[in-house]
Amino acid sequence: MKTCLVVDDSKVIRKVSRHILETLGFAVEEAENGKLGLEACDTAMPDVILLDWNMPVMTGIEFISHLRKSPGGDKPKVVFCTTENDVSHIREAISAGADEYVMKPFDHETLQIKLQLVGFP
Secondary structure (H helix, E strand, O other): OEEEEEEOOOHHHHHHHHHHHHHOOEEEEEEOOHHHHHHHHHHOOOOEEEEEOOOOOOOHHHHHHHHHHOOOOOOOEEEEEEOOOOHHHHHHHHHHOOOEEEEOOOOHHHHHHHHHHOOOO
């Protein structure tokens, strides 16, 4: 089964994301900040990571920088999920190692399309 880690400090976003991902056939784990997200990746590297930009403890950019340097950290597809929508933020996310970018709030169809773009039909 495909696995996805949702790293977001919003419990509501984690719950909505989990629901959408489970209907798409993913086994879902959650982390409420980047530090806990990295610990989850150390335990079991997911296939996909939905990553929030603005979080306490560790931002999404800090998370992805650490992830991409860790063993196996080049494997997961990372989709940034954020309210930040200007071109400079998108460029920063992609240059830090993100594979795709989705705006909050997102719905089932939007997330499904983004996952297809990173290789998960």
